[in-house]
Amino acid sequence: MKTISTLPFHLVNDLWRWRAFRGEYKVENWNRHFWDLKEEYLGVTAPVPRTKDDLDPPTIFHIANDYDMIRYFTRTVLQFQFYEKLCEAAGHTGPLHTCDFYGSKEAGDLLSKMMSLGASKPWWEALEVMTGERRMSVRALLDYFRPLEEWLIEDNKKDGDGVGWGDSWRLIEDMNVASTTATSPTMLLIGLGFVIFYF
Incomplete structure (x- = not known):
């Protein structure tokens, strides 16, 4: 987590x-x-x-x-975007969280191709060499954690717990919960991905 x-x-x-x-x-x-x-x-x-x-x-x-601190946010998004493409290069099939590209020459070659650019190209061109895209995407991060998200949603349903929080969930002075509105974890991550391009 x-x-x-x-x-x-x-x-x-x-x-x-x-x-x-x-x-x-x-x-x-x-x-x-x-x-x-x-x-x-x-x-x-x-x-x-x-x-x-x-x-x-x-x-x-x-x-x-x-x-x-946005560097830490973007590095995490890029980490999963790169991981997904290295897994594809290694021939991985199946859920993303089960991928291990250790020892894959193809994954190493793809990483080397991007890294060999050094500072000679803008970052979005280096990103395109690795991922085929010029924009950052949270898609791989969402895919990686999808099994956990699905389990959490089901487990919360089983226990009758809400997922997320709403605008008015804030604890009030007498410590009663003000709201039970919910926000999906997936929507939160998608929203975070959108914000990075907005600002």
């Missing part, structure tokens, strides 16, 4: 940074917007009540030191 859980974490931190730097947030509302993003994308709220006098984002090293 380290892979999936870090995607929205990295995205939220940079969404907040970009919007704050563009002046989309009033300074006195910085913290509120930070926690709004955390709630929307991660499904978490502040552990204690926060006010305009609090400022939590700089407690994260990358934010405090103006070090972007």
Whole structure:
């Protein structure tokens, strides 16, 4: 779960940074917007009540030191996009999560072909050499985790649990859950994939 859980974490931190730097947030509302993003994308709220006098984002090293985190988001998307194509080159058939291309000359040749470009070509051309596409895609990541997603959906149904969270799920003062609306994990990942091209 380290892979999936870090995607929205990295995205939220940079969404907040970009919007704050563009002046989309009033300074006195910085913290509120930070926690709004955390709630929307991660499904978490502040552990204690926060006010305009609090400022939590700089407690994260990358934010405090103006070090972007989208690189971690994109590397994860690319990791699975490359993995899928290396598996195809190795002749793998079957579910993506069962692929092992260790020792495959064909997979090695494909990787070498892309890496040999070095910095001589723009990244999207190197991506095209490996994947046949010039755009990043979360499709392979979704395919890899599809069995887990299907199991989670069925297990949650069996136990009567909801999947995801809604806009108004936030815990209120008396600790009653405000909403049971749900968001599909697949839709969340697709949404994250869309956001990367929007910003």
